[in-house]
Amino acid sequence: MQKFIIEGGHALSGTVEIGGSKNAALPIIGACLLSAEKSVLTNVPDISDIYTLLEILQYLNVQSDFTNGTLTLDPSHMENKAIPHELVSKMRGSIILLAPILTRFGEVKLSFPGGCVLGKRPIDSHLHAFESLGAQTSTENDEIYIKCAALTGTDFTMSEMSVTATENAIMAACLASGTSQINLCAAEPHIQDLCYALNEAGAKIEGIGTHNLIIKGVHSLRGLRHAITSDYLEIGTYAIAAAVTGGHIIIKNTNKAHLESFWQKFEEVGIPVEHRENEVEIFPAQSLNAANIRTAVYPSFATDLHPQFSVLLTQAEGTSLVFETLFEGKMNYIFELEKMGAKVKLINNHKAKISGKSQLKGCPVASLDIRAGAAMVLAGLAASGVTEISNINYIDRGYNQLVEKLQSLGAHIQRTS
Structure with a gap:
């Protein structure tokens, strides 16, 4: 060792x-899956968490090339498969895949994520956000299951200012029908960067940098072209x-x-x-x-x-x-x-x-x-x-x-x- x-x-x-920021790169890589088009990200940090996430994406048949800080992703042939627990357990950040997989396929099943041991880190705030947008959620045998044929925009308040739950809520709301107002959002710089990246791809997010976001749902997004903060x-x-x-x-x-x-x-x-x-x-x-x-x-x-x-x-x-x-x-x-x-x-x-x-x-x-x-x-x-x-x-x-x-x-x- x-x-x-x-x-x-x-x-x-x-x-x-x-x-580049790890905490910005991970959700933005997840956001690349919201579109079937190719995405190109620059200033991506060369750290192990990035490779762990790319390993998970490879399992989902997402093609990637990561060279000198530039990451190219092609999710055009992405598949919705049960991700092995040994992959998900390596990194809690893998929970940001919930929204992209759900919006692409209408359902997602994911093992409880791993990562650093920092006490209780419940997923209730994630489930609350998805339920607010019209999804059905359940947890059983250490697995998260979410299903919804079509998410619907609404006005809701996050149950806590969770960073990753906010990121999932933002990604889901971008492709929901109608307008969402999300209150008590986390507003860290990496969340702001996620919002900017999504807007560059065609999303309509207002209030970036505040704890209250207004997101007008769009039918589809372009591939992302973005430099990580x-x-x-x-x-x-x-x-x-x-x-x-x-x-x-x-x-x-x-x-x-x-x-x-x-x-x-x-x-x-x-x-x-x-x-x-x-x-x-x-x-x-x-x-x-x-x-x-x-x-x-x-x-x-x-x-x-x-x-x-x-x-x-x-x-x-x-x-x-x-x-x-x-x-x-x-x-x-x-x-x-x-x-x-x-x-x-x-x-x-x-x-x-x-x-x-x-x-x-x-x-x-x-x-x-x-x-x-x-x-x-x-x-x-x-x-x-x-x-x-x-x-x-x-x-x-x-x-x-x-x-x-x-x-x-x-x-x-x-x-x-």
Whole structure:
């Protein structure tokens, strides 16, 4: 099994280019199946989750070619077959196939998806959206079954601001008859990118970037031609990597509006930044201040950046509190940080106290999910000595060329078997 070996204590310097967003690419690939025409996507991240989804599509007889960040999909001969559980169980993101398969074939059966273990992640919000559009749903023997000959637009409210449920609702409503008003939608940048991609293909979506969408159903969509937006979670991760090492880097392909809450906290901690068009420069801080963070739905502080930010807070003077409001199993990385000498205390499944400044020391730790794994990498960069990180398959699911990019910035990191 592969591992990362990191020798910490080296300040990062240089320039790093951010790739396409995984969380945008996955639903947009799903959206390509809404049309029988060929689609071409660019700036697609070269990560394992993309290959897992393409493996599923190959099973459905969707032809694909993925070369140098450009993905061409031909779903003209797509078949509606029961996808093997071993494929679906690899990635929770496979749930975004519900809407495309349902709209193409009038019914869909899918095993409960897998992916990162982050506590309870029910599918009720998905079923509620489909039922609101006129579909019949059922779950039995760990399988989801949805059937509807023709979806009908309506005015409904999401049962929760679930990202993937919102994505399924948007895709289904695009090809429903009539107009849908979807209230309490999630509005993350990757959802906005999905909407823009669909509109480019002929959909009629209004209110993009808000929590209330109006979608006028169309009879059919063209194939998609779209460049995937840059990954704001990757931007935040590299910004923290610079900060915890006392580094000075320039991050290219950025959009400040995607990370307003993050940058506010970043500067509150005391890190100087300079935003320019499509890039941001991170400067070394004289000292770091404690801060409290509370995750919530966009545009609040992103849950997928809180583990990395917690590493930063271990290097700040004073006591910080971290509140994770969305997932109950996302704080377990705290125990890995504790192994490295961080002064941290898990108060409950949603709250942790971090006392700084801690002198982190390298040791063997595990990656528990994508973002917890990224946090361990950042901790290793900040620590003295050598850190060995196992279960890096999680990290590979979310970060494109992480080792190569960090090495280009001067990090001492290697991938070993």
